[in-house]
Amino acid sequence: MRKPMTQQEHGGWIRVNPHDYDQPHEIGMADVEVNVFISPFEIPRGVRGFYDEARKRFMIEFKYITREPREVDDGGPPEIKTLIGRKTGRILGFEIDVVALHASSVSLRLGAIDQALEAVRSRSSLPRRENSRIASKVLHDRSEELFSAMASI
Amino acid sequence: MRRWFHGTGLRSFLVWVRRARTVVGSLVAAVLVATPQGAADLWAPLEPVVEFGHETAWIWLTGALVVGGAASWILGSLRHPAVWDATDAILDEFQEALFAKAGGDAAHHRVTLFKRVSWRATFARDNAGKLRWPWSGWLVPVARSGHGNRRTGVHFLCPDDTDHAQGVAGRAWARTQAVVVDGLPELGDSDERAQDEIAGYAQKTFVSEAWVVKNSPRARSLMGFRVEDARSNPWGVLVVDSRLPSLNIQLAHERFNSYAPVLARLLQGA
Numbered sequence: 001m002r003k004p005m006t007q008q009e010h011g012g013w014i015r016v017n018p019h020d021y022d023q024p025h026e027i028g029m030a031d032v033e034v035n036v037f038i039s040p041f042e043i044p045r046g047v048r049g050f051y052d053e054a055r056k057r058f059m060i061e062f063k064y065i066t067r068e069p070r071e072v073d074d075g076g077p078p079e080i081k082t083l084i085g086r087k088t089g090r091i092l093g094f095e096i097d098v099v100a101l102h103a104s105s106v107s108l109r110l111g112a113i114d115q116a117l118e119a120v121r122s123r124s125s126l127p128r129r130e131n132s133r134i135a136s137k138v139l140h141d142r143s144e145e146l147f148s149a150m151a152s153i
Numbered sequence: 154m155r156r157w158f159h160g161t162g163l164r165s166f167l168v169w170v171r172r173a174r175t176v177v178g179s180l181v182a183a184v185l186v187a188t189p190q191g192a193a194d195l196w197a198p199l200e201p202v203v204e205f206g207h208e209t210a211w212i213w214l215t216g217a218l219v220v221g222g223a224a225s226w227i228l229g230s231l232r233h234p235a236v237w238d239a240t241d242a243i244l245d246e247f248q249e250a251l252f253a254k255a256g257g258d259a260a261h262h263r264v265t266l267f268k269r270v271s272w273r274a275t276f277a278r279d280n281a282g283k284l285r286w287p288w289s290g291w292l293v294p295v296a297r298s299g300h301g302n303r304r305t306g307v308h309f310l311c312p313d314d315t316d317h318a319q320g321v322a323g324r325a326w327a328r329t330q331a332v333v334v335d336g337l338p339e340l341g342d343s344d345e346r347a348q349d350e351i352a353g354y355a356q357k358t359f360v361s362e363a364w365v366v367k368n369s370p371r372a373r374s375l376m377g378f379r380v381e382d383a384r385s386n387p388w389g390v391l392v393v394d395s396r397l398p399s400l401n402i403q404l405a406h407e408r409f410n411s412y413a414p415v416l417a418r419l420l421q422g423a
Contacts, residue, residue: 131329
């Protein structure tokens, strides 16, 4: 008999269902009403949180269909660095200095991450804001699972 | 279609060139170790051949090295035909999943993969009437669903200033969202078309009226998805076009979600 599928995949990835984040909607484009929906390339397929002993940081990572080199954006709160795709500008993850953050509750941690995302969003083109909005929503939806690893630090 | 350039025809030619390099190299090596006197002793007519070979060996060897090397290099950069077979299979399955119950001719409902290229031997005017050059950027068809309708010369202007990208394909290329246009008017035969019909169709599908007149599109609904390769480089656009007035957007989206990871890996370097 086939074993039931669990949410937690190999490598600690929590599976994300793209259909939860991509409802079609109507927009005006060059005076024409068209339906659009977010591309599957923009929606994370998985998310995970873990403590990186070497860096002494709590890491949150998003997994997408494609891979790319990442760069660090530190325009948000000093305790959080945002990892961004060098080619696409997608949100690839966060590097969190847990000790400096002084945020004990999940909602405070999410608030700090949202500030970091807002800093990235303020400098992004419109299409990239969609990706950061989805990244934020995925984080909020999966926050309990993600931050459970932080509780033991 | 640019399929020949990207795939099998050119590949066969290059394989032939590479084999020819081996043959030429072997013959020249044999001639170089032979002496004219020895060849004459064996068979008199061989003597001038060996002398000619000695005088021109450097030309043959250099030619074989350069041409054969170039053939090997291009072969290495071309995808194997099996990659295109797999791509065709995905497009066929996508088409069948969306339109199996639609009835009518399968050629009326198509899935086409366009590749974005920076250069194409053509001139065209954009929707604002500005002349665009061969190096302006284009979306060209490289694969299409079905067996009887793979030949097409339809292409779209796709410049870096994406406001001027043409067609639903061009609009999808410029966005991180898939674009759907439906409820398009049914265009009659070319001599029956009213000017306002042509103008309306052109506006709703982001092409010029001249493009509509030239290409006589019959699609009544269109959907475009931008495709990336496995390393996140934008590669091209997948376009669904149908003579049905509307598409099952949800189903198309679900299917594309399944195919996108495979397509990204297949198209890496293609």
